[in-house]
Amino acid sequence: MHRFIIIAAIGATIGIGTVQAAVPALPETVGHRIDALPSDAWNCSKWIAVPGAPEKTTMTDDRSQRAADGASWFCLDLPNDKKVKKAVWMTAGLGVYQLYANGKPVGTEVLRPGFTHLVKTRRSFTYDITDAINRKKGAVNRLAVQSTPGWWADRIATPSGTIGMTGGKPAFRSVVEITYDDGTTIRRGTDTSWKAAVAGPVTHAGIYDGEAYDARIPMGYETASTFGNAEIYTRFDGEILPSDGAEVYIRPDLMLSPRNAYIWKGIADADDTHYGKVIIRRDYPTGNNITVNPGETLVVDFGQNAAAIPVFEFSAPEGTKLACHFAEILNDGNGAYSRGMDGPEGSAHLRNLRLGNDFFRLDYIFGHGGRTVSYKPDCTFYGYRYLTLTADAPVTIKSVKSLPVTSISSEMESGTITTGNADINRLISNTRWGQLSNYLSVPTDCPQRNERLGWTADTQVFAETGSFFADTDKFFHKWTRDLRDSQHPDGGYSPVAPGSMYCFEPFETTRLGWSDAGVIVPFIIWKQYADTAIINENWQAMEKYMDLLDGFNAEHNALTIYNNGCQWADWLSYEPLETKGGGIDREVDGRKVQRPEAREYWSYLQGCYWISNADMMAYMAHATGRDSSKYINMAQRARDYVRSRHLKADGTFRTDILNTMQTPALFALRTNIIAGPAKEKMKQRLRQNFKEHGNCLQTGFLGTSILMSTLTDNGMTDIAYELLLQHKNPSWLYSVDNGATTIWERWNSYTIEKGMGEADMNSFNHYAYGCVCQWMWNTMAGIQADPDAPGFRHIIMKPVPDKRIGSLKARYASAAGLIKSEWKYDGDLCTWNFTIPEGSTATVTLPVEGATPQIYSSGNHTITF
Template structure:
């Protein structure tokens, strides 16, 4: 057997991260045994474990998905560890050796904050000559530069990260990074640090239209180089007034507006660095995972537009920077602009609003490769002016995003759905740049909490998001501490002080999702105060008069059913007060469950009472005595079913079908309803409607934008009209991920890898429910998910119209329930197939292993009857012809389409029961 994916705090060999706790995890594959019987963790100061600082011994209590070990750690020190696992079959295997290294912890800095003349527009390069006294065996650079920094040794870049020290509320905390520079320091040389403006010092946020910084107005640097020699001695070089300042050729850098570089500028005299005041925020070890180049994207086409513009089409929208090979005459100005789409064949950027999103370069006449330092772009198209001879291959797009290792894959028999899945994944990559942003291209790029929580489950199927979200949640908790528990709608807030239900509920929903996916209660321990303080903020606002519901709420944002807003509006048609009340109850319930897991009995009772009281109020306020929801929208019915708000759920199911029929089988939902839509339909045995929504190629729907050439997810259902024209520029991004939340349903139901949320003891994918849902039009679906426990996989495929093959995989230590779709009961008699070794009530109970079955699907009842809606019946040409012989369809009002044929035949055709039965028999044959 093999042990793999060893992690500390969900990171692989973490260097210099904040480590208040140490949580170890690992996975096992290729074992004969089915589960772990015991495990042993060793931690040592040396790779050969000659000096152990911790040996747990073999223990049955060590969990492979999260074992918190109390380790006494020293600052600036590397530790080595391994794990040994014994299985229930007597196997034993030892992992390879992994490591983790602490940052400075509470150790004092031997470095001061330094700055320079900040009136000079040319960006500074702080530098220091490094002299060595012998052979270097260990060297570390601890560094933070504001607004952004890039460090070099002898002009060689240190590390592969961009946009360090990343984006957070700098008034609360500032991150430093740790770099292993041992190999670089085998010779003497110049240590230099280039600084840019970034989020700290540049133009950013809605409330900061000028170029002044939101958090600061000075370039600042603090760095400490620690050098250890072979003879045991040590040197520390820290920033102070002995450092020198050279001026770079960068004269402008902004997140929104891009970067300007002039290589014709004369060299200026060096300046002395100036010691300055420390940052207000606490300087701490990093939490942000690295932002690096992940893909290099070459242009698909070089276009000369009808307007005579030279434009490169990279074929894929993404977030990042670029490299461009240039060789132009001295003084030549090259102007590069980025955009998401062409309009009438021409370059277009009006939907970026005030963001210039450009790069300006003035050549010194030498051939070189240029690349931005301190900005990023969300783009597919690039307009280039000033280059005499541009070749397509001179340009390379560089996709930048945080370290979020891929965990989930889905493929289907429908090419449009496969493109949709790709679009969702690229939407996530594009917006997971340190902060889960709403969009990466216009003058926004902010960490909207609503978007983040809506997409969090889908994202965590697609990628390992634990560390990424952990940093965001830490940001959130910091903001709450100074606001009485209120969650700003944007994290970091950058002046956006407002809040809202659904948006603020990210404080509860995201950590809860992380717990469900990873089974590590550490995230609940770290975030419990944040979770509770959000609910307490609502309680204080709500008081006895339900004042919370009277505040501004975004509600079902960007839904299509508002009576006055329509397709181009903002607010949905579902009462925002209802959504606020439901969300309040949901968050209180999450706090109650988190308290239970953490053993906080008093808090569990307290927030359970809040949850129950809120649900009672909701039922009194929004439901009739017969359990009918008083709000007649798709989203209201979805919330009713999802959270069991009515004792008459059949009425909600019926109403949801009616509402979908009234909208011709199309969605009308926004931020609240869309993530629930297909999921709730499948949970309520309405897979036919879920697939109809997924496979709809018309507006509004996911495949509508795919057919119009989208390569990421749009902000609006109608971001483009049917002719490919931008529907508006006020708020219209072609790269948002919120509506991509449907990926969760694709994994859980279409493909069938469904987490069991009902039993929190199974969190971390200790067990799943395989619930694949067949669909002839889709043809097949196959998915895999590298969970905290290991690799789960589920696949189904129609071999012909009546024969299906289903395959599943359960990892070592995992368990699963499999509900074989549309199978006759006789299938369970095949005891030779290990899939049926343990069958209870038609459910196969599985342990680790691979399982496959081929079978004939059960004959379904007739698809059409006199109780089918007219909309569904008239979709079939032959049925339409048949019904047209009885009812004058040309005069049938559109609002009658959701009604059944039975109703209409009796009302307008005078049909008797015997005639209705004859019609019913005819319909059954179609």
């Protein structure tokens, strides 16, 4: 039996912003997740691997190195000595693994075990498989496992310069617990009695590599009689913990149908500076019943960028080879070199993925004598809007869909917000799709290129936004474990968690705004969910980090042994002193030298995080019954130090260039290190700065995360709305105007005038700037948690409507219950309806001059102003 299924249409479903057509039926799974067996159950099992399984032995470099070929299979034929009452299977893997009971896939989770620290932690998955087995006495049930290198023995887990891959080769460990009708119980762990071989139709797989599948080869569980015995594998001796958050799922309810598809062959108008334009031979508006011939290329537009996998119904002569690549954007402008294009107009742009054509691909060889079959890759995922496909013999594609892959299950989605402004609604949708795409086992930066890593700054700037759209409590319990696993012994947090292909070095562990996620994320999760457990789990690690900052007064130059003498700071801003663009350097005697102003800027920003971290630590200490005086005193000491070190008495910065920038002023206002007339002058300078830039922001990752709320808190909500509704570059709506369906990494990832942004770092699904939606929830909708009564037991409701938005509807299933906020303009009057959940209260402040805060109790309320 192969992994193919009979096709059946199901009813139409609705995804986020997209009406879905009938989709192929997906394989049914058996078994259901249950709590893990007691941890001592692992004592009867060992890690097992396939003797002689392929392993990479050459050095891994920066831009290449595919994982080893083949999939490892493990099989056990388990006879029933008596009639079975219950069967439980507890499993763990080194590498992406799929489980089968009597040939049927087990569990709805995909890409198990997910991404964790290579040395310290693995996550286990336990299933009740009673209904999947033959329970009769004397029956024999076959348990089988396919394991491929992903998350373990591939590039994502291997730093440059490593000989081979960090994980070696795939391995598996499990315990089967059988309870018989007479009440007796046995446990059977993995050992050398399991059969093992490199087998099955998956001939290559990796998180970056993609998947190669040869349908002529039978599934491993069909050929177990030819396997040899497994060997004991000792490469991993870390802790196995039950998975309890951040599992990965496919989302059939969000299945995407093609918006358009076409076949091209041949190129016109190419010259020395242009790749030209593809010649379209046939259009397929619905993406169905497509024929692709040798020499032709199919391009499919799914209308939505997402982390996903394709689902095919197709047929071709046996042995036909099909190759797919995945792209976020198409080449344009007659393929102009000057616009950063990598091929003719109308072809898929792949350069921003940063690796060659051997990566991020899908290769499929047809079997089954030309019958129509269904296939989806199970060992990897892709980040794309466009699929491009070629074949060496005619292929008929009955249908092709895009199936989102995410750790945000439908049950986790908790909030919706819509407005009367179509552009803002598209921005909100882009943010939600960014979260769906990038909350995938870890909070990744992007799902498409050779990263897909848990970058900590991206995580912390978006954490509160994400908590409104989905219940992310358990997700971040899992990830903060990854963060602790990657923490330096002296206290600094890695900028990537779990440690992976980047940032294993000790001098990468005190990056301002990145390392601070170790304090910021637990605080946000506690504030949003009243979850003190996440504080307690992280307290020791957070204290160690705060002691490190405090011991060095958060001075960049004093922390160079941890930050390698450089900071990423306000990454990808449009301001001077931006690191990626080279603003931190000046030329001296023909060589680049780091500007001293940059080091001053970094010390100032690190000091501001020191202040805000200490404030958060004081809150969390109090919430968990700890003495908060240490952090109250630390926050005051930090404010005094940063104020005297970086500011003059009149509120201007001692380093002159900072007075020309938005981000330094925003942090000064955010951390309350300035007051009185000096504060008013800083606000005036900030207003003038926005005016001089045509009411455009100039901020990057860090400045944008505090931009809108800081403006609102300081009486500049009018500017915040101007920035939100701005269409010029840089702005949120500039990308919307250019067809974005997710948030871009750069404000100028693509511009009409110049084409593509820098190819070495240019993602079109990079969720960080979606943090603007936090302001929409907090200020536009007026729904904000109160850290004095977390988990929305008390709500701060200070909505600030705007006639240009017209109307707003927000629904949020908070930890305290459902919160609603709706407002709509009728002429100059605005009517606001809001709901406070049972047991909660709210401090309500209306956006009218002279309004005083009022306390409201639970229930539905209506106010017109």
